Amino acid sequence: MGDAIRADAAPAPVGRYPHARRAGGLLFLSGIGPRDPASDRVPGNTLDAAGRLVGHDIVAQTHAVFANVRAVLEASAACWEDLIDVTVYLTDMAGDFAAYNRVWAEYFPDVETAPCRTTLGIDALPTPIAIELKCVATLHPKEGR
Template structure:
């Protein structure tokens, strides 16, 4: 289910709810800007691959599971916006442990974008934390065809 209002703001139940007062995406002209998208499950809010201590702290996580989930969530927001995976032109990746997770994340990226000539531009940043106990978040921009979406 997608709702697009007059200001070109997109929210969808097919992706996890934002953790603050912002939309999943906003269209400006022929560009679509996605807010930071994480790997949480849209229906349950669970984080794939996380294992917790009894007190709620993360014991361990699976970056492969989280990377696959974040790609699925990005795809859900794109589709709710009338865009396609192939419309992505720029992706900023935030990893909470660059040394541990970059190689595994990069392998998942290569599965989703096997041809570097058609892949979106990408910047990957190592950061200390994200607002929920996730290890990865993507910030994306898509270019929409004229008269589309």
């Protein structure tokens, strides 16, 4: 079935699944969100006095989710440049796409080497986050990897 990966530097999965799994020459990442690995808090979320979510900062969450993806890649002996396909889930496509797309361009400035990408607008995610990524990366047999 492939080797399961647990990344200590990434937030714990919210369900019973690994962070990633190696299969052949590919690495499949489970859905990765922007939660802070140390505190389990979601960066950029605004809560009211009762603790209910009333707003979010997609830029902060996009930077955080990219950091978490990078942590899983590194725990899997892969790197950022090994990403080949990314599915992005946004809970507010109309309000967040432009800002998220600007952050994406910071991390992937060259369209020729950027991974393929699909972005979907969805109603909700399992925790109060505004973005989640599902990624596939290649694994290259390299010295030290």
